[in-house]
Amino acid sequence: MKRFAASPFRVSLALALLVATVLGYPTWTLAQETKTYDLVVYGGTSAGVIAAVQAKQMGKSVVLISPDQHLGGLSSSGLGLTDSGRQNAIGGLSQEFYHRVYQHYAKDASWKFQTSQQYLAQAEARRASNASNETWWIFEPHVAENVFESFIQEFTIPVERGEYLDREKGVQLDGKRIVSLTTLSGKTFAGKMFIDATYEGDLLAASGVSYTIGRESNAQYGEVGNGVEVAKNTKNHRFRVAVDPYIKPGDPSSGLVWGVHNEGPGEEGSADKRIQAYCYRMCMSRIPENSVPFPKPEGYDEAMFELLFRNYEAGDLRVPLHPGPAPNGKTDTNNNGAFSTDNIGMNYDYPEASYTQREKILQQHTLYQQGLMWTLANHPRVPQAVRDEMAKWGLAKDEFVDNNHWPYQIYVREARRMVSDYVQTESDCRRLRFCEDSVGLGSYNMDSHNTQRFVTEEGTVQNEGDVQVATGGSYAISYRSIVPKKGEAENLLVPVCLSSSHIAYGSIRMEPVFMILGQSAATAASLAIDQKIALQELSYDDLKTQLVKDGQQLAPSGKPLPYSD
Secondary structure: OEOOOOOHHHHHHHHHHHHHHHHOOOHHHHOOOOEEEEEEEEOOEHHHHHHHHHHHHOOOOEEEEEOOOOOEHHHHOOOOEOOOOOHHHOOHHHHHHHHHHHHHHOOHHHOOOOOHHHHHOOHHHHHHEEOOOOEEOEOOHHHHHHHHHHHHHHOOOOEEEOOOEOOOOOEEEEOOEEEEEEEOOOOEEEEEEEEEOOOOOHHHHHOOOOEEOOEOOHHHHOOOOOOOOOOOOOOOOOOOOOOOOEEEOOEEEEEEOOOOOOOOOOOOOOOEOOOOOOOOOEOEEOOHHHEEOOOOEOOOOHHHHHHHHHHHHOOOOOOOEEEEEEOOOEEEEEEOOOOOOOOOOOOOOOOOOOHHHHHHHHHHHHHHHHHHHHHHHHOOOOOHHHHHHHOOOEEEOOOOHHHOOOOOOOOOOOOOEEOOOOOEOHHHHOOOOOOOOEEEEEOOOEEEOOOEEEEOOOOOEEEEOOEEEOOOOOEEEEHHHHOOOOOOOOOEEOOOOOOEOHHHHHHHOOHHHHHHHHHHHHHHHHHHHHHOOOHHHOOHHHHHHHHHHOOOOOOOOOOOOOOOO
């Protein structure tokens, strides 16, 4: 069995934890001299990079602190099939990112394994290029990472890689203002303003800002798509055939097979603390000279895939993947079907978990997904036709080359969400409510992946939580949703784990939107620095003037979309 080397993420985290353990807490007592900036951005995601660029464009000193060695978050870690929604809703530096990707693919030298014409001849690939505004929306992981690094180099942005916030004692407050943050390695960064650009919301939580995790009830915000959805959403990514969930089929006393929980799903429309499933967005290739066979991971346990086998044996013969075509014969591979790459129900503890606990969760997800791929390609209980199809594929040899071709970043579809004075809800997404302080637009479907796998009253297994509802247009995202409520941190912005209900976040949580909000957050921070005021006191008229100047799209389009029930 092939043993995978530790990823750069795991190496840097292990070193940070070791240093923190040796030095003890508080780590900053033995740290280097404190470095001071106008803006401190924590999180090397796409939002973090764009926020740092905007701060430099506005003449501010900035540092980007990234727990990860590789910048760009999901955009450079396999999510190349951009969930753009309406492309005309995307402006500013977010659009500039996709323009730079366009410039890359405009070069013949960028097409090593196929021509651009061959790629665009595929039905799903045709939306990759928008010649009218010179943008390109589907791309290879390394191309995205190179674009983010070009931003960093062009604007001479200092980046601290492999630095993890000391979540216990690393945030120093003066009243309601953050003074500095300290990392596990003992480095301290002081700033006038701070941005939490992480997928997890670690800085906002350590700063004492209000947040929530999980699904609200439909009643809380007057929604219809939130909470438990057993009866309503019965079409997508569910078991289509009857599959027995018990270790000994038909015998509940024998216990449940792996991946099924032993409690009911909950009352329809009710709240719970479950979060939608995570997966790695694998970059696969079917070009023989650029393909690496799926490895059988150390610790492989075929019992994890008993539901997969039974699903096939019950007659569902689909290949349970969506290999969206990316340039050069590659894919952005996503979850598809009843039992696929989403590791349902195994991430509930992730948002609040310690770094060590998160690492165990990531290892479990890696074991599951690598094991799934090996199983689909090799296991005798998988139909021969499926194995034959999977034999055409492998991991892309020229991607994630320092991590055994496996993505650096897991897809954290949601974790913490701030609770501020304005909570984005389904009413915003449907344009039944309009905020008056727009800092950007969302437009993608309200999209939640499954959150649980349970036993039905009929004694079969079923998934729950998948919601896919079109917004029918673009909608505005409030400035108040990216700043804490009045009375909480007055110099912190949160463009990723913003204030939103679960179902609204399912639409907002797209990489182009994160970049839009990252730019708007840095704009607000820069203006508040100039005016020497708290972010909650910033005049929206002043903010809007700068956003429009920078090409941000602020006005939603589309008719109100009433609730269907």
